[in-house]
Amino acid sequence: MSLVHEIDYGTPASLSEKMVTLTIDGSEVTVPEGTSLMRAAMEAGIQVPKLCATDMVDAFGSCRLCLIEIEGRNGTPASCTTPAMEGLVVHTQTKRLKDIRKGVMELYISDHPLDCLTCAANGDCELQDMAGAVGLRDVRYGYEGDNHVFAKNEGVSNDRWMPKDESNPYFTYDPAKCIVCSRCVRACEEVQGTFALTIEGRGFSSRVSPGMHEHFLDSECVSCGACVQACPTATLTEKSVIQIGQPEHSKVTTCAYCGVGCSFKAEMRGEEVVRMVPYKDGKANRGHSCVKGRFAYGYSTHKDRILNPMVREKITDPWREVSWEEAYKHVANEFRRIQYQYGRNSVGGITSSRCTNEETFLVQKLIRAGFGNNNVDTCARVCHSPTGYGLKTTFGTSAGTQDFDSVEHTDVVMVIGANPTDGHPVFASRLKKRLRKGAKLIVVDPRRIDLVRSPHISAAQHLQLRPGTNVAVVTSLAHVIVTEGLFDEKFIRERCDWEEFQDWASFVSSPEHSPEAIEELTGVNPQTLREAARLFATGGNGAIYYGLGVTEHSQGSTTVMAIANLAMATGNIGRKGVGVNPLRGQNNVQGSCDMGSFPHELPGYRHVSDESTRDIFDKLWGVKIQDEPGLRIPNMLDAAVDGTFKGIYIQGEDILQSDPDTKHVAAGLEAMECVVVHDLFLNETANYAHVFLPGSTFLEKDGTFTNAERRINRVRKVMSPLNGYADWEVTQNLAKAMGLNWNYTHPSQVMDEIALTTPSFAGVTYDLLEKEGSVQWPCNEKAPLGTPIMHINGFARGKGKFIRTEYVATDERTGPRFPLLLTTGRILSQYNVGAQTRRTDNVMWHEEDRLEIHAHDAENRGIRDGDWVKINSRSGETTLRALITDRVSPGVVYTTFHHPTTQANVITTDFSDWATNCPEYKVTAVQVGASNGPSDWQVQYDEQARQSRRIKVLDAAE
Amino acid sequence: MDSESHKSTATKLVYMANQIATFFHSQPKDEAAAAVADHINHFWEPRMRQQFFDILEQQNNGLDALVVEAAKQIRKPGPVPV
Numbered sequence A: 001m002s003l004v005h006e007i008d009y010g011t012p013a014s015l016s017e018k019m020v021t022l023t024i025d026g027s028e029v030t031v032p033e034g035t036s037l038m039r040a041a042m043e044a045g046i047q048v049p050k051l052c053a054t055d056m057v058d059a060f061g062s063c064r065l066c067l068i069e070i071e072g073r074n075g076t077p078a079s080c081t082t083p084a085m086e087g088l089v090v091h092t093q094t095k096r097l098k099d100i101r102k103g104v105m106e107l108y109i110s111d112h113p114l115d116c117l118t119c120a121a122n123g124d125c126e127l128q129d130m131a132g133a134v135g136l137r138d139v140r141y142g143y144e145g146d147n148h149v150f151a152k153n154e155g156v157s158n159d160r161w162m163p164k165d166e167s168n169p170y171f172t173y174d175p176a177k178c179i180v181c182s183r184c185v186r187a188c189e190e191v192q193g194t195f196a197l198t199i200e201g202r203g204f205s206s207r208v209s210p211g212m213h214e215h216f217l218d219s220e221c222v223s224c225g226a227c228v229q230a231c232p233t234a235t236l237t238e239k240s241v242i243q244i245g246q247p248e249h250s251k252v253t254t255c256a257y258c259g260v261g262c263s264f265k266a267e268m269r270g271e272e273v274v275r276m277v278p279y280k281d282g283k284a285n286r287g288h289s290c291v292k293g294r295f296a297y298g299y300s301t302h303k304d305r306i307l308n309p310m311v312r313e314k315i316t317d318p319w320r321e322v323s324w325e326e327a328y329k330h331v332a333n334e335f336r337r338i339q340y341q342y343g344r345n346s347v348g349g350i351t352s353s354r355c356t357n358e359e360t361f362l363v364q365k366l367i368r369a370g371f372g373n374n375n376v377d378t379c380a381r382v383c384h385s386p387t388g389y390g391l392k393t394t395f396g397t398s399a400g401t402q403d404f405d406s407v408e409h410t411d412v413v414m415v416i417g418a419n420p421t422d423g424h425p426v427f428a429s430r431l432k433k434r435l436r437k438g439a440k441l442i443v444v445d446p447r448r449i450d451l452v453r454s455p456h457i458s459a460a461q462h463l464q465l466r467p468g469t470n471v472a473v474v475t476s477l478a479h480v481i482v483t484e485g486l487f488d489e490k491f492i493r494e495r496c497d498w499e500e501f502q503d504w505a506s507f508v509s510s511p512e513h514s515p516e517a518i519e520e521l522t523g524v525n526p527q528t529l530r531e532a533a534r535l536f537a538t539g540g541n542g543a544i545y546y547g548l549g550v551t552e553h554s555q556g557s558t559t560v561m562a563i564a565n566l567a568m569a570t571g572n573i574g575r576k577g578v579g580v581n582p583l584r585g586q587n588n589v590q591g592s593c594d595m596g597s598f599p600h601e602l603p604g605y606r607h608v609s610d611e612s613t614r615d616i617f618d619k620l621w622g623v624k625i626q627d628e629p630g631l632r633i634p635n636m637l638d639a640a641v642d643g644t645f646k647g648i649y650i651q652g653e654d655i656l657q658s659d660p661d662t663k664h665v666a667a668g669l670e671a672m673e674c675v676v677v678h679d680l681f682l683n684e685t686a687n688y689a690h691v692f693l694p695g696s697t698f699l700e701k702d703g704t705f706t707n708a709e710r711r712i713n714r715v716r717k718v719m720s721p722l723n724g725y726a727d728w729e730v731t732q733n734l735a736k737a738m739g740l741n742w743n744y745t746h747p748s749q750v751m752d753e754i755a756l757t758t759p760s761f762a763g764v765t766y767d768l769l770e771k772e773g774s775v776q777w778p779c780n781e782k783a784p785l786g787t788p789i790m791h792i793n794g795f796a797r798g799k800g801k802f803i804r805t806e807y808v809a810t811d812e813r814t815g816p817r818f819p820l821l822l823t824t825g826r827i828l829s830q831y832n833v834g835a836q837t838r839r840t841d842n843v844m845w846h847e848e849d850r851l852e853i854h855a856h857d858a859e860n861r862g863i864r865d866g867d868w869v870k871i872n873s874r875s876g877e878t879t880l881r882a883l884i885t886d887r888v889s890p891g892v893v894y895t896t897f898h899h900p901t902t903q904a905n906v907i908t909t910d911f912s913d914w915a916t917n918c919p920e921y922k923v924t925a926v927q928v929g930a931s932n933g934p935s936d937w938q939v940q941y942d943e944q945a946r947q948s949r950r951i952k953v954l955d956a957a958e
Numbered sequence B: 001m002d003s004e005s006h007k008s009t010a011t012k013l014v015y016m017a018n019q020i021a022t023f024f025h026s027q028p029k030d031e032a033a034a035a036v037a038d039h040i041n042h043f044w045e046p047r048m049r050q051q052f053f054d055i056l057e058q059q060n061n062g063l064d065a066l067v068v069e070a071a072k073q074i075r076k077p078g079p080v081p082v
């Protein structure tokens, strides 16, 4: 095993299609016009010495190490800033160049500590490499003069010296080692787009500084690590490297946090992760990452992880550790008993959108073939099920239409109900890069998300609508486009059903959908809305990105259809730079949906009533799959309360914390006779479990995840599972205990079965993924290398379907008792219910969930910033601390849901999307008032949770 | 306490069916009833449909007229295989 090496070409690739040919050190090389001489040389295999250039950022030309000579030109230009041109003859190594380079290096080294042997970057330092490369043998200048290296010069304190900044939990900044190459500053600006770093001072006195001479932790820095990766020296270094040392081998794998699906090199020493480095060939992230993927992997070895299976008779008993065999036997016996007693359909299961495709496929197979019913659902139910329904109805397939690269070709971006800088940070960085280059931005969101105004970006329009009025606003955008004649008739005639379009056009044109008519309802200024519509329809390539702020409503599916209508009407489908792009929450939401996790659909989105599809699986599995849809999660809980649903196997989800109306979830779980939780930690759901099966992390298994752009990425095992088994093995052993004859020895065999049974995956194999890195489904005979952009020559369903989207107010209304609207979201450093991120140093950025409230509403209630407040709804009550802000409008309050003690879902109601039952998280009518501390429910719950987590210690006598 | 959690499954089913009908009310008239039935056939598990038919027989069941019309086309659940 060795390290995966990536070539640093020194400057970014040129996108030009025109090629030029030149000669470098006697070899001819052909490159796209606009390529730097440095990059051209590297393409020819010649490495020009360099310090301030790296291919993640634009060249700056400050170190003067990369000089070259060009025949027929005077001087020694920098190769990183000089473009290649037809016919140039370039020399990279002459006597003159060698002398200059030595001189440059001598100066650098004379202001740099010489503690290489004990330096954390030893072996991975470009300054060290360059000293070697230019043949530096001695340094004529001593340290007596001005320097940044020593705290004291001859007993007197040195003003130039600065202490280390260790405030960030994951990396250190040691100014003594800085060579002021500004790579970090450019990485923060160009790659991340945060602009947190500057070069302070001038000339010899200059130094890197976060913000206005702040500590990293107190600055704007979001800890993405791009600067650490860019730094050629040990100045910015991962603390893990300082502690452990340099890695010795690495494997490429995929982040297990969000739907962007960033590729990383897991750099290892033995079975210990030294650091995670974003992989430049990763097609989703192109070498970038966020704080979660790069740094927040410590949960995998956290002491709270449960490593042995446990069983108990009653949920009030303490847990009893048992052998794996005993646990499997117990579950198999219980499920068989329950089915015998209450019928075949009295049990079911939930697949995880955090587990691999292979694992998800096996769980649904266990349920359909082993339990013999279709009671399988996934937590994607509570996030993106409306996307599935809405896009399938309009386009014919439920997937997002583009790849992430597409954003580089977009002219107008509309972001609806999503907060990319927090929820999908790496995509946000790519989006911001495009916006800084001139693309226009329209934001539709009740809250002023960061994107609306951030460094060098300002949204052209922000439609700050009242929560719950998406359909009215999007339909009104269509109203303007149709009534002002801005639709793309040619596209519509060619690709869509013209009659359906006309029906729809007359529907949206009616005056009650005009921006003026809906203003009172939505709170959106009609002029702003009109301008946004015009901009989107006429501004060039228009792309829509949306998130849970669209789906998690009682009209979630309707909004998705309204979005699809808008894209079709403006001709923004079927090429680069356009499209409808759902931003998925968890890493494998897309994959878990693809793999047949819904109770009505077999893998590949084929309805269970379809006989020919059932037939494929019936034959292969030797069973008879039921032709009726199974229960969805909320229906399972209802049935449990009614007494007809008694046993459940939950892999890698925490429904008690993530699903709405906690009390109802708790009542459902309590009514069951066998709840099996398969997870890393004793999560909240496990408080109601009878069997706990320890899970494994993404670092401990092989498999694939499918990200929001349908990209199938490999997950590679870099350490042995601490609990002994990868999750797919646990599911297989459970299946065996229930009498199924499964014999998979590697997840690649599961993928082969998926490919064999599912047309859109027909071409996918681990060999192909090994070769290509990743592919986007559909991947089959027609598209052997996958499909970056969908619906290119026509829609999957044939003609695109326009659907009328009537606004219907949610029944969750404000009134005298509950005058405010609560909406929910997430923040960058935490992930979902926080089970993983709360077990890492990411808590330094988010210790608790806070309630954002407008100063006006706060004042009326006598609430000051930081006060404990009580928030209640029709469902329940909880307490948390207030944060006064103008990000939300008066009448709207906002919170995140990352911490179990907050119990935000105690207040959310059971209203849900009409088509899919996706819960209405984004609108709850509430009242807020002063409070003295935790609510009764919180106290009671804490006590119950504490009791429930007890593990019985076996004493020696037994 | 009159909390959401204590709504009965039957109440919820009526609510859900009416929500579906509300959407299809705005769609072209000739397809609306068939579309409601189709939706319920596609997504409702047999015991939910059984409960639905039980509700349908009650007086003042609270079901939207479109749902009642659609009921003719909603599939009667068969016996659960053992």
Ligand code: SF4
Residues within 6 Å of the ligand: A184, A187, A188, A192, A194, A195, A196, A197, A210, A220, A221, A222, A223, A224, A225, A226, A227, A228
């Ligand atoms: S970690 Fe990221 S945000 Fe922070 S300074 Fe470095 S590049 Fe900028």
Ligand code: SF4
Residues within 6 Å of the ligand: A177, A178, A179, A180, A181, A182, A183, A184, A185, A208, A230, A231, A232, A233, A235, A236
């Ligand atoms: S911190 Fe590193 S990357 Fe930034 S200027 Fe100093 S040496 Fe260069």
Ligand code: SF4
Residues within 6 Å of the ligand: A255, A256, A257, A258, A259, A260, A261, A262, A285, A289, A290, A291, A292, A293, A294, A424, A425, A426, A427
């Ligand atoms: S959490 Fe998302 S954006 Fe961050 S590294 Fe992981 S996949 Fe990338």
Ligand code: FES
Residues within 6 Å of the ligand: A049, A050, A051, A052, A053, A060, A061, A062, A063, A064, A065, A066, A067, A078, A079, A080, A081
């Ligand atoms: S690498 Fe070209 S000037 Fe520094």
